[in-house]
Amino acid sequence: MSPYAATGIIMVVIGLYAAMTRKNLLRVVLGLSIMARGVPLIFIVGGMQTGTMSAAQSIVITIIVIEAVTVAVALSLVVAAYNHNKTLSITALRRLKG
Template identity: 40%
Template sequence: MDYLDGVIVLLVVLGLVGIGIYAIMVSRNLIKIIIGMQVMVKGVLLAFVLAGRVSGNMGLGQSLALTVIVVDTIVAVVALALAVRVRRRFGTLDPRALTTLRR
């Protein structure tokens, strides 16, 4: 792999993780927070593949990425289902409004 290719992929990884963290921190909507987590995970997937390629063990990086894709899909589906239930029950997706609810 060319050195410049690795640097470009690393910058993309940092960009995706940064965008994901920013979306999680500034969003006031559960759906947007879930999307921010998805963007961040995609950056981590690229990091796994890059690490596998740099170390010469591309298969390991790809298998880790595939495992993360499966787990991430399950987490996203459960999180979206919970967000739908929260919206139906409380009428809002604002996490700040949900923290003031009584038990």
């Protein structure tokens, strides 16, 4: 496995870890963002290995667009949550359960 691919997978794991442990909403969103940066790396590696770099590039650009939209929506929801109870803590998001 090339170091680039390893880096990509490590970034995905970091993002997942952030979602599991961070209590701050913004950090969770940052975790998502890191995850979404890791996966394109693997596409790039794949493009290099299989000699289809042009395709890989277009894929990566599309992923970045999707990721940007997702993060924008996420941030707007975070703002809405903050406006409701003036905190970014995840523990405030526990009213719906059972």
